[in-house]
Amino acid sequence: MFSVTQRSLRFFTLTLFMAMLALTGCQTAPQKGLTPAQIAVLKQQGFELTDEGWAFGLSGKVLFGSDVESLNAQSTEIVERIGKALLGVGIDRVRVDGHTDASGKEAYNQQLSMRRAKSVRNVLTRVGMREENVQLRGLGSSVPVASNKTASGRTENRRVAIVVSAD
Template identity: 40%
Template sequence: MSFRVPTILAASGLMVLGACTDPSMNGGTGTGTGMSRTQQGALAGAALGALYGVSRDSDSNNEGRDAARGAILGAAAGAVAGNILDRQARSLQQSLSNPNIQVVNHGSYLQVVLPEGILFATDSAAVSGVAQNDLYAVARNLNQYPNSRVEVVGHTDNTGSAAHNQDLSQRRAQSVANILAAAGVQSGRLAATGRGFNQPIASNDTASGRAQNRRVEILIRPTN
């Protein structure tokens, strides 16, 4: 590959990034680096597109041209995907009434974190009436953006046996998934999984840490 290929790749990526600047991005849907997910998607798409363009060059005579074409097409596709996630995350955050629900845009998927205290009574898998309103808001958002698969994952702290916590986390995840399905999300898009206490996000040595670990996460992964 000649030295012109990375030069063209960089220029193409910067060109698309300049065209898709979104200065309004902040909070849970932004990156904290001055680049929106749209811009990050464009840059990643440009890099992958350039590599694909070079790999498709059969005679190696037009590497620069093929890389540039691939970079531009890849950047466009990446920007579209990133922009969709940006918009979905903003819409979802605005639709939720409980400020303790987190919506995190990871660039390739969205993560909705619902603490146990919002959803369930102690050692119960029955979703509270108030929490159901927010789950219906999540379902409406999922129906507005149908091109995704949705994984509902239950988590607990380490109080009690591993078997009990595994069962509780599975039942809680299934309860949330059932409400999303009842609100109109196609069951084929939904999967419910219990992780017990195997994936803590805080120390189980403190009450506050255990409270953070008791949660249900909704992971929204685009399919195209």
Template identity: 45%
Template structure:
């Protein structure tokens, strides 16, 4: 009967409640498997506030620019249609800049970048009232890689699918 204490410990362990889900786990459980698959297909990553697509490397802007190139516009339209088709229609769009120029100018430029992306999302079917737009200027830089590389990578827009 030496197995009885082990069996009893295993049985009691199985009765314990699992630990509460953290924010990242909650983000997965509030979305359908189909929604999660579409997010992952487009490169979204799970973060505490939901799912985030850092557009660095995907949607960068030229120095002092706030216009999307034709291929960028097409990619955002495609993504928006896919998100909308699986019921994802609440987004936050965040614009960023590099560290050159004054704060006030960079704040305005980052907002224009975010608005340019939000406009394409709206044209592709996401309701405008469901898109929050923010410009953060140079206040939220990506970790530095090299001086020139960091500057280019920070001329970006991030798209967040908030999960509540």
């Protein structure tokens, strides 16, 4: 018959604990951040690194007419191209920030900016991005990129930015 002593049981428990500790140390931590290939595609598509991540909207804006929430054909093609490129390198989560110029009431502009962001999300979902992976923000006229005192400045401010988190 086999007899288990307290000493052999303690040795077995300690050995088992050490083996489990060694195995957990061998696990690979999940990768954080973007891969070099993903960054290359972001740059190729016109994204720029900002404090909030990689943003498309500074150098290549998706612009809207005054009081217009729907994308024109050219902007739709740009968003489709971007969505396909992002999905092609495994980027499947984005944030879409809608903006307006300062014309009109702020409450209305906030709603209009959200509708603009939704227009872009609709195009991204048509090319394969999941709706729940597209975060929307309607920022109204709170983040202008140009002066609202000129017609050209107001045109620049009627935009949507697509942002990819850097982490």
